[in-house]
Amino acid sequence: MTRPGSDQEAAEPDRPQDSSRSRQRAAGARGFLRMLMAVMLAPPQEANGQSSTLSGGVDARFSHESAPTNSNVELAGLFLNLRKVWSDDAGDRWIGVGQVDFDHNFQDVRPYQVYLQYKGPLGKWNLRAGHFLLPFGLLATYDTERLVLQGLEEASLGIRKDTGIQALGHFGRWDYALALTLGVGDRRLLPLDNSRLLTGRLAYVGDAGQVGLSVLAGRLLPDAGDGSPRVRDEWRLGADATKSLGRLTVRAEALGGATEGRAVGGGIVLADYALRPRLELNTRAAYWREESEPYAVGIGLTYRPWSRLYLRVADSQVFGERDSNAFTAQVYFEFSRAF
């Protein structure tokens, strides 16, 4: 189960152990930025209008864990996102997105999502190429990257973003997405000859929520690990639902499948309740069979003193072979500017 500051390398975020990996990542980030600049500065021929938006955020955290006892204050993340839209006479046609993240006191520098998308009329169909979030379960519509109580993907899928191509869009009340990617996640720079990964989701979108079915199958290299590339065959089937009930918003996902022939399964429920206009109660309950501490519950508060500033606290408890507790306090600021 994902938790901050874990001492178990298998579950630990992929942090550089030596300067050569840091240089490699920085070089990779520079390469992506160069590619991004080339994409952004070279508009497709039929474009007759364009708009650009630069956005970003700062994520600072204090965390305290009980097992082992450890406290940490860090700039957990700073990110810059550039989104550019080129339009023709009829509508928006090309969309370029590039985001770079500077995580863990600038020790990790890497692209987050970098892609170019061709948009069909009214967005009914789109073709996306690059590095993007996988269309699976809640991750397809709810990215918890900068939240304190996070989704299950790192444990349940092992991968959140990947490089490849994706077809996505909607017809009527139905949303669809199908991606064919390399299965290497954030480890794009490793000399790895990997098979392909197929991910897809079909969802029905109602007025107050949506339900989706997802599939993931292929061979992938999990994002977390000690640096040694070890691909694994896995498949997953998942069902997700998001429902707004007045002040309460509930997101749930159940999934199962196999990893290297071993059956796995679990799920997560995230519920947010608006106590006041600027104050929200956040809860999380998760179970993933594969983990040594498979059960986790969390509770927290989000206070928004003004529109771009979020103050969050949360306490998470995991249960299993070794129970442990983690407390996190976060200051998160975001901005956006069109030019």
Place this chain on the structure above:
Amino acid sequence: MQRLFPQARDYKTVTVKMTDEKAAAIEEALGTRLDASEKSEFNFYEITGGPGKPRPIGTVLALAGKGQYGVIEVVVGLDGEGTIVGAYIQRSRERVTKAIQAPEFLKQFEGKAKGYAFEVGKDLKPASAEAEAASRVVAFVVKKMLVFNDVLHGGGVR
């Protein structure tokens, strides 16, 4: 988009940066100050349609107001003259969300344009007795979007 413009074929995002002069003009028209987050830029969605070469047929705007338990996000469609062709609630956490989403309440906005009062109790009825506060929020957000359209978007489809 097709919910408000069934004949739509596509849409184009137009981002207009807010200047101090434009912000002041909007605040004067509304009689209230804008939120800091509303003073940077605003997005309009120009709807295109028609047979043959696509031509502008309307504009869609979205804006959030402060409800009792969070934002109430309202979406309106305007025709080429800046008249409301439809409105709906995209997001709301209010206990009276069903009431303010009801067609009977939202239909009151259709046919109105800038110059109307958009006041509950004057030219608008509340969604319900319990939803009077939320109805006022929706009405003010709609009025605000019409002012944004007038000041930032030339009052209609370009």
